Amino acid sequence: MALMLRNARLVDPQVKTAAGLVDILIRDGRIVEIGKDLDLPKGIERDLEGKYVVPGLVDIHVHLRDPGFEQKEDIASGTRAAAHGGFTAVCAMPNTDPVIDDAVGVEYVKARAAEVGKCRVIVSGACTKDLQGEVLADIGDMAAHGASALTDDGRGIQSAGMMRRVMEYALPFDMPVMVHAQDDSLVGKGQVNEGVASTRLGLLGWPAEGEELEIARDIALCRLTGCPLHIQHITTARGLDLVRVAKAEGLPVTCEVTPHHLFLTEDDITDAYQTTLKVNPPLRTRADADALVAGVIDGTVDAIVTDHAPHTDHEKDREFELAPFGMIGLETSLGLMLTHLVGPGLLTMERLVELMAVNPRAIVGQERVALEPGSVADLTVIDPEAEWTVLREDFYSKAGNSGFLNASLKGRATDVYVGGYATMENGEVIE
Amino acid sequence: MGCFPHKHLIDLGEYSADDIMTVLATAQKFKQVNERRIKKVPTLKGFTVVNMFNEPSTRTRSSFEIAEKRLSADALNFGGSSTSTVKGESLADTVRTLCAYKIDLIVVRDAHAGVPYKVAEASGVPVIDAGDGKHQHPTQALLDLYTIWQHKVLAEGVPFEKLHVGIVGDIGHSRVCGSLIPGLKTMGCEVTVVGPPTLMPARPDVLGADHVAYDLDSVLPQLDVVYMLRIQRERLEGAPFPSLREYSLLYGLTRERDALMKPDALVCHPGPINRGVELDSFMADHPARSVVLDQVYAGVLVRMAALYLLLGGQDGFDA
Numbered sequence: 182m183a184l185m186l187r188n189a190r191l192v193d194p195q196v197k198t199a200a201g202l203v204d205i206l207i208r209d210g211r212i213v214e215i216g217k218d219l220d221l222p223k224g225i226e227r228d229l230e231g232k233y234v235v236p237g238l239v240d241i242h243v244h245l246r247d248p249g250f251e252q253k254e255d256i257a258s259g260t261r262a263a264a265h266g267g268f269t270a271v272c273a274m275p276n277t278d279p280v281i282d283d284a285v286g287v288e289y290v291k292a293r294a295a296e297v298g299k300c301r302v303i304v305s306g307a308c309t310k311d312l313q314g315e316v317l318a319d320i321g322d323m324a325a326h327g328a329s330a331l332t333d334d335g336r337g338i339q340s341a342g343m344m345r346r347v348m349e350y351a352l353p354f355d356m357p358v359m360v361h362a363q364d365d366s367l368v369g370k371g372q373v374n375e376g377v378a379s380t381r382l383g384l385l386g387w388p389a390e391g392e393e394l395e396i397a398r399d400i401a402l403c404r405l406t407g408c409p410l411h412i413q414h415i416t417t418a419r420g421l422d423l424v425r426v427a428k429a430e431g432l433p434v435t436c437e438v439t440p441h442h443l444f445l446t447e448d449d450i451t452d453a454y455q456t457t458l459k460v461n462p463p464l465r466t467r468a469d470a471d472a473l474v475a476g477v478i479d480g481t482v483d484a485i486v487t488d489h490a491p492h493t494d495h496e497k498d499r500e501f502e503l504a505p506f507g508m509i510g511l512e513t514s515l516g517l518m519l520t521h522l523v524g525p526g527l528l529t530m531e532r533l534v535e536l537m538a539v540n541p542r543a544i545v546g547q548e549r550v551a552l553e554p555g556s557v558a559d560l561t562v563i564d565p566e567a568e569w570t571v572l573r574e575d576f577y578s579k580a581g582n583s584g585f586l587n588a589s590l591k592g593r594a595t596d597v598y599v600g601g602y603a604t605m606e607n608g609e610v611i612e
Numbered sequence: 613m614g615c616f617p618h619k620h621l622i623d624l625g626e627y628s629a630d631d632i633m634t635v636l637a638t639a640q641k642f643k644q645v646n647e648r649r650i651k652k653v654p655t656l657k658g659f660t661v662v663n664m665f666n667e668p669s670t671r672t673r674s675s676f677e678i679a680e681k682r683l684s685a686d687a688l689n690f691g692g693s694s695t696s697t698v699k700g701e702s703l704a705d706t707v708r709t710l711c712a713y714k715i716d717l718i719v720v721r722d723a724h725a726g727v728p729y730k731v732a733e734a735s736g737v738p739v740i741d742a743g744d745g746k747h748q749h750p751t752q753a754l755l756d757l758y759t760i761w762q763h764k765v766l767a768e769g770v771p772f773e774k775l776h777v778g779i780v781g782d783i784g785h786s787r788v789c790g791s792l793i794p795g796l797k798t799m800g801c802e803v804t805v806v807g808p809p810t811l812m813p814a815r816p817d818v819l820g821a822d823h824v825a826y827d828l829d830s831v832l833p834q835l836d837v838v839y840m841l842r843i844q845r846e847r848l849e850g851a852p853f854p855s856l857r858e859y860s861l862l863y864g865l866t867r868e869r870d871a872l873m874k875p876d877a878l879v880c881h882p883g884p885i886n887r888g889v890e891l892d893s894f895m896a897d898h899p900a901r902s903v904v905l906d907q908v909y910a911g912v913l914v915r916m917a918a919l920y921l922l923l924g925g926q927d928g929f930d931a
Binding site for chain 1: 622623702703704722724725726727729730733744745746747748787790813814815816818819
C-alpha cells in the first residue's frame with residue numbers, strides 16, 4: 182500500500198529540499214518520490230497542511246527500564262512516549278536488571294521491541310559486566326547480536342586502565358563508547374551542584390570537576406586508542422570546552438546535552454526540594470546552561486538527548502537525599518527545543534534536525550535517513566505553531582517525573598512514521 | 613499586637629529582625645514561668661504537639677519536651693524504632709497518619725535536608741524544624757541569639773550591629789550554621805567563619821558569612837562572641853583533617869588562647885562539648901566567658917516562645 186503525504190514543508194540539511202509545499206510518496210517503507218502535485222493511483226493520502234516534515238527524530242539516551250524495572254517504564258510504554266514525543270527511534274540504556282551485558286540481554290530488548298514497540302529500539306550494551314567497571318562485558322558477542330553502542334551509563338568507569346581496555350577492545354566492532362563522566366572520589370554522595378545550591382540547601386555537592394576530570398581523561402584515552410568517544414549528558418561550560426578542543430584536534434569525539442541541562446539550573450531547586458529536579462549529573466549554574474546553549478548553536482554539541490529516566494511517584498515522593506536521580510523527557514524534548522531555541526530564532530530548523538535526527542543516527546551508526554527517494558521512510562511531522570501545556574495526564578510514559586510539568590510550549594510533533602507506517606497521527610499514538 | 617506572621621519555623625532566613633526580636637522578647641517573658649516553684653502555665657492546654665524525631669537526639673528533644681510540658685501541651689514523642697523508614701512507610705504516609713490523630717503542631721528532626729518542608733506540605737499544621745540534615749536548625753540559632761542578646765545587648769549595652777561573631781569549626785557540615793549565620797546577619801552582626809578549608813561549605817557567602825579565615829589566632833582578638841562548633845565525628849567523611857590532636861592545636865579554644873581574646877568576649881557552644889577537642893576545660897568552664905549552660909536554658913525559653921507564637925499566641929504574653 183502506498184502512502185502519500187501532501188503539502189509538506191521539508192527540512193533536511195542533508196539534501197537540497199524543494200522550497201514550498203511538496204508531496205511525499207512512500208511505498209514499501211521507503212520514500213519513492215518527492216515533488217509537487219504527485220499522482221497517487223491507489224493508497225492512503227494525508228494532507229499535512231504545510232507542517233514541517235523532517236527525518237525521523239532519534240533520542241540516543243533513553244532508559245526504557247525493561248527488563249527489571251517495569252513499574253517505572255517498559256518497552257511498550259517507553260516507545261509510546263517516544264512516538265508521542267516525535268521520535269522514530271531511541272537508544273535504550275543497558276542499566277536494567279539484569280544489565281544488558283551479554284547477547285541474551287540484547288536479544289531480549291530486540292525481541293520485546295519488535296513485539297510491543299512503537300519506535301525502533303537501538304540497543305546499547307554495557308562496557309563492563311554488571312556495570313561494575315572491572316571486567317569487560319561480552320562486547321563482541323553483543324555486537325554480533327545487534328548492539329550499536331557501548332555504555333556504563335549511570336556510572337563512570339573509575340579506573341583509567343579499565344576505560345582504556347574498553348576503548349581498545351571495542352575498536353574492531355565499530356561501536357562508539359558512550360561515557361557517563363563521573364569521578365566517584367570527587368562526587369561521592371553528591372546530590373546537587375556544588376556551590377550555591379549545595380550550600381543553600383545543605384546537601385552534599387556534586388562538583389563540576391567530578392565530570393570534567395573524566396571528560397579530560399577519556400579524551401586522552403580517545404587519542405591513545407582511536408576509539409570513537411561520545412560524552413553523555415554534558416553539563417558544564419569547561420566540559421564543553423574540552424570537547425571543543427578535542428574536536429579541533431580532529432579526535433573522534435562527540436557529545437550530547439539534555440533539555441533539562443539547557444533550560445533548568447540549580448537555582449530552580451527551591452526550598453520545596455523538588456525531587457523531579459534531582460538528576461545526575463546535576464542541574465548546574467546559569468553560566469553553564471548559557472554555555473551549553475551556545476554550544477548547541479555553534480555546533481560543539483552534536484546531539485540533543487533526553488536521558489529519559491522514569492521513576493514511580495512513590496520513589497520520587499520522598500526525602501530529597503533518598504529519592505532516585507533522573508527525570509523523564511521524551512514527550513517534552515522537541516517542544517522545549519522549539520519553544521526556547523527555534524521559536525526565538527536562536528536555532529534554525531535545519532540545525533535542530535541535525536541535533537535531533539541526523540547526528541544521533543550517525544553517532545550510533547544507524548542507516549542514514551534523508552528526505553530523498555530511496556531513503557527509509559522514518560519521518561516526523563512537526564507543527565511549529567501548536568500551543569500546548571505539559572500535563573501529566575497527557576503522557577504516554579508510565580512516569581510523571583518531569584521537571585517541566587505545566588510549562589506552556591509552542592510546537593510539537595503531530596505525526597510520526599516509522600518505515601512508512603504511522604505510529605502517531607494528529608498527536609495520538611496509533612495502536 | 614498582631615498575630616505572629618509565620619506559620620512555620622523552618623527557614624530562619626525568612627524571619628525579619630522584628631520577627632526574631634518577637635521570639636526573643638516572648639522567650640524572655642517565659643523566664644518567669646521557669647523560675648517559679650510550679651513551672652507550668654495552662655497556655656497550650658488542649659494542644660497536641662508531636663515530636664517527630666527521625667534521628668537520634670536526646671538534648672534537643674528533651675528541651676522541646678520540657679518546653680511543651682511547661683506550656684501544658686500534650687506531647688507525643690514519635691521516633692526511634694517507630695520511625696517510618698524502619699517499617700518501610702514513606703515520610704508523607706507517616707505524616708498523614710499522625711495528622712489523622714488530629715494534632716496541632718509537629719516538631720521534626722531528620723537526617724535529611726528539606727524534610728520539614730515535606731512534613732509541612734503533607735500535614736498542613738505548623739512545623740518547627742528541630743534540625744534537618746546539614747541544612748538548618750533554627751531553634752538552636754534562636755537560643756544562641758537570645759543568649760547573645762542577654763549577655764551583650766542587654767547586659768553590656770552593645771547593639772547587635774556592633775558585634776563581631778566568629779564561628780569556628782565544621783561550618784560545611786553544620787546545620788547550626790545554616791540558621792545561625794543568616795540569623796546573625798539579619799540582626800546586623802559581622803560574621804567570620806573560621807576552620808580548615810576542608811570543613812568550609814562551597815559558598816560561605818551564600819550563608820551570609822562576611823569573612824572566611826583559616827587562622828584562628830589572627831581573628832580571635834577581633835571577636836566579641838566566639839562560637840565553637842562541635843566536631844561531629846559521625847558526620848565527617850573522608851578525614852578532612854589529620855587528627856583530633858592537630859585540629860585542637862589549630863582550632864581548639866584553649867587556655868593559651870584566652871590571652872588573645874577581648875576581655876569581655878563570650879564563648880558559646882551548641883553542645884555536647886568534646887572536651888579537649890574544640891574547647892579545653894578551662895574555656896568550657898570559664899566563669900566570665902562561657903555561656904554554654906545559659907544557651908541550654910535559653911533553648912527551653914525560645915522553644916516555649918516558638919510553640920506559643922506558632923500556635924496562635926499573641927506576642928504580648930503575660931504569665
